Amino acid sequence: MDLGLQGKKAIIVGAARGIGLATAEVLAREGCDLAITARSEDGVKDAVAELGKYGGTVVGKACNVKKADDYKAWLDWAIEALGGVDILIPITSAGGGMGSEKYWTNAFEVDVMGPVRAVEAVLPTMQAQKSGSIILIATTSAGEAMGGPQAYNAMKASLVTWGKQLALHHGRDGIRVNVVSPGPVEFEGGNWDMIKGTMEKFYQAQLRQQPTGRLGTPEEIARCIAFLASPAASWCNGAHLVVDGGFTNRTHF
Amino acid sequence: MDVKRKVEISRVNPQDWPHGTPVHKEEDPQLGHDIIPAARYTSEAFMRLEWERVWTKVWLLGGRSDDIPNPGDYICTDIGKESVLIVRQADGSVRAFPNLCLHRGNRLRPEGLGNAEHFRCMYHHWTYDHQGCIIRIPDLDTFPQGGPPGMRLPAYPCDEWGGFVWYSLNPDVEPLAQYLSPIQQHLGPYHAERMAWVRDVTVEWDCNWKASVDAFSETYHVQGIHPQLQWYLDDVNVQIDCYERHSRYLVPFAAISPRVAMPSAIPPAIHEIMVKAGMDPAEYEGSVGDIRRAVQLFKRQHGAAQGRDYSELNDDQLTDDYHYTIFPNVSLNVHADDIMMFRQRPHATDPNKMLYDVWVFELVPEGTPWPARPKHRRFRHGDRSIGQVLDQDAYNLPTVQLGMQSDAFKGLWLSDQELRIRHFHKVLDDYIYGPGGKGPDDI
Numbered sequence A: 001m002d003l004g005l006q007g008k009k010a011i012i013v014g015a016a017r018g019i020g021l022a023t024a025e026v027l028a029r030e031g032c033d034l035a036i037t038a039r040s041e042d043g044v045k046d047a048v049a050e051l052g053k054y055g056g057t058v059v060g061k062a063c064n065v066k067k068a069d070d071y072k073a074w075l076d077w078a079i080e081a082l083g084g085v086d087i088l089i090p091i092t093s094a095g096g097g098m099g100s101e102k103y104w105t106n107a108f109e110v111d112v113m114g115p116v117r118a119v120e121a122v123l124p125t126m127q128a129q130k131s132g133s134i135i136l137i138a139t140t141s142a143g144e145a146m147g148g149p150q151a152y153n154a155m156k157a158s159l160v161t162w163g164k165q166l167a168l169h170h171g172r173d174g175i176r177v178n179v180v181s182p183g184p185v186e187f188e189g190g191n192w193d194m195i196k197g198t199m200e201k202f203y204q205a206q207l208r209q210q211p212t213g214r215l216g217t218p219e220e221i222a223r224c225i226a227f228l229a230s231p232a233a234s235w236c237n238g239a240h241l242v243v244d245g246g247f248t249n250r251t252h253f
Numbered sequence B: 001m002d003v004k005r006k007v008e009i010s011r012v013n014p015q016d017w018p019h020g021t022p023v024h025k026e027e028d029p030q031l032g033h034d035i036i037p038a039a040r041y042t043s044e045a046f047m048r049l050e051w052e053r054v055w056t057k058v059w060l061l062g063g064r065s066d067d068i069p070n071p072g073d074y075i076c077t078d079i080g081k082e083s084v085l086i087v088r089q090a091d092g093s094v095r096a097f098p099n100l101c102l103h104r105g106n107r108l109r110p111e112g113l114g115n116a117e118h119f120r121c122m123y124h125h126w127t128y129d130h131q132g133c134i135i136r137i138p139d140l141d142t143f144p145q146g147g148p149p150g151m152r153l154p155a156y157p158c159d160e161w162g163g164f165v166w167y168s169l170n171p172d173v174e175p176l177a178q179y180l181s182p183i184q185q186h187l188g189p190y191h192a193e194r195m196a197w198v199r200d201v202t203v204e205w206d207c208n209w210k211a212s213v214d215a216f217s218e219t220y221h222v223q224g225i226h227p228q229l230q231w232y233l234d235d236v237n238v239q240i241d242c243y244e245r246h247s248r249y250l251v252p253f254a255a256i257s258p259r260v261a262m263p264s265a266i267p268p269a270i271h272e273i274m275v276k277a278g279m280d281p282a283e284y285e286g287s288v289g290d291i292r293r294a295v296q297l298f299k300r301q302h303g304a305a306q307g308r309d310y311s312e313l314n315d316d317q318l319t320d321d322y323h324y325t326i327f328p329n330v331s332l333n334v335h336a337d338d339i340m341m342f343r344q345r346p347h348a349t350d351p352n353k354m355l356y357d358v359w360v361f362e363l364v365p366e367g368t369p370w371p372a373r374p375k376h377r378r379f380r381h382g383d384r385s386i387g388q389v390l391d392q393d394a395y396n397l398p399t400v401q402l403g404m405q406s407d408a409f410k411g412l413w414l415s416d417q418e419l420r421i422r423h424f425h426k427v428l429d430d431y432i433y434g435p436g437g438k439g440p441d442d443i
Helices: A018-029 A041-052 A068-082 A102-129 A151-173 A191-198 A200-209 A218-229 B044-055 B176-180 B183-190 B209-215 B227-231 B268-277 B288-302 B388-404 B416-433
Strands: A009-013 A033-037 A058-060 A087-090 A132-137 A175-182 A240-243 B059-064 B073-079 B082-088 B094-098 B112-115 B134-136 B158-161 B164-168 B195-205 B239-242 B247-251 B321-326 B330-334 B338-346 B354-363 B377-380
Touching (some): A009 A068, A009 A102, A018 A033, A018 A041, A018 A218, A033 A041, A033 A068, A058 A068, A087 A102, A102 A132, A102 A151, A151 A240, A175 A218, A191 B227, A218 A240, B044 B338, B059 B073, B059 B082, B059 B176, B082 B164, B158 B176, B176 B183, B183 B321, B183 B330, B195 B338, B195 B388, B209 B338, B209 B354, B209 B388, B209 B416, B227 B268, B239 B416
Parallel strands (some): A087 A132, B195 B377
Antiparallel strands (some): B059 B164, B073 B082, B073 B112, B247 B321, B321 B330, B330 B338
């Protein structure tokens, strides 16, 4: 099946590691041109070099999503550098944490306003060209308990609602908006890698809750994101795809 | 070494801290690559040599000075087959003598702390004053030979340094200051006397005392038995320094081991370091790899306002583990806000057993009431948890000790990372066999 991604221009926010990097790799392999960012300059530099081997255009610059002006400038730069934008995947996250009010502002700035500002930035281009695909990344932790009551879970939940409403509102512009909620994903340097090393019992308990007895890989999430982002998923709009190996208990009717 | 990342650890410049704990790297002693014979962990003959030439010759840690503030306060502590009474005198000095009655040999006091107007043996009520002099022998007229010579218990050398009381079974021992050198300059800036007891535990471990000393003398074991600490400390960039008979290593804390990938989220144990320092981890904007320095700067800036005087400590000491071994049996993890130390005592008769004392002290911030002293607890190996990390250390030791007894195991095959173990055994050799006197057939 041809996903129809060849030549598409994609912006990925948070593409230096994990699911973001894996998504960038899948898209690059499928022939997309990419503009990527992350907080770490070295991380972006390494990712750009790595992604360049697939032959497409890959541009990147470090940016802190929390700094709204810098971030907006980066988004404008990315659209200009790519000469347009067909796909937007804002994935960067402030992560979890409890015990400080600051976690709420961090999650709001990064997990919510990160996607909001990116969507605002790409909409004019997508509306003008009457096409575009946006994937928001939520989490299974939005729907089911994980790690205690955290700003992260609640803020991610807001993306599911907002994503659906964006889809309804912009469908007429030819813009599709879908949400992907990954379950626990493990990769070197990721949270679950650290949890495996620092809280082994908790990690093993998570494995026991997994029907397949393991956690997901970034590639397994990235392929689903890439499909939903691609023209091959042209009739998917306003969908919320849970990609978790069957981890969550809820039945989707 | 098996690492995933090359990490440059920043360390303070020795010239910047001329009056504090020395930080310069000593030249490593050339101690060869021979095995450390396993027999010295299991042999009763070697255990006797240790008794004759080490335990009865060196200075030994007796306890904390602040446990005996008033005249008549005493610490009763055992070493091997001996038991020692350390008593605070009316003039503020300390004296030590054997914890026994010269009449029939009965112990005067059980091990532990207390206060006594005088020490009266419960058997026949022979009574001793704070200096160990006999002040009463009931029915003295029925002893035609009179009382024991001098009418007093023999005295053991006893002295104080750094908030701790030390004693020696050797009447001719060198001065304490000379024995401890250069440790005083190293540990003085931490002011252990400003720290209060938070934990006092003795565990009977099923291993030779040296297996325990070894266990705390290298960071090579972190990847094996403390995998979680790789998101807490740098077990690779460790500075080892061997002195005449003591040694140390400096381990960066609030750091990520080069053996694991750098995480983007703050690991739980480092999160705790930040919270303890008074930081809000949610406010932290830097990378995880820069937290160690951020904590140092934060503590330097805010320590005084928190009632914590770090003025004599260098920046590294505000985060890192400066870990010392005071020969033969004291291992100290020294930190700006706490000391976790172990006193490793041989069993009286069995080379396969030991007493593992865990002493933990925490800095009492100025203006904070001095906390109540925790009670001493004692239990058997594995009966109770002594915390995740120490449980992990303890878990291996009985099986190490069993392996030591196998004919198939000749001795310890040591790496450069374990130089302090080699150095410890070299110092031990010099006491046992005389300096450089160890022969090819000696264990």
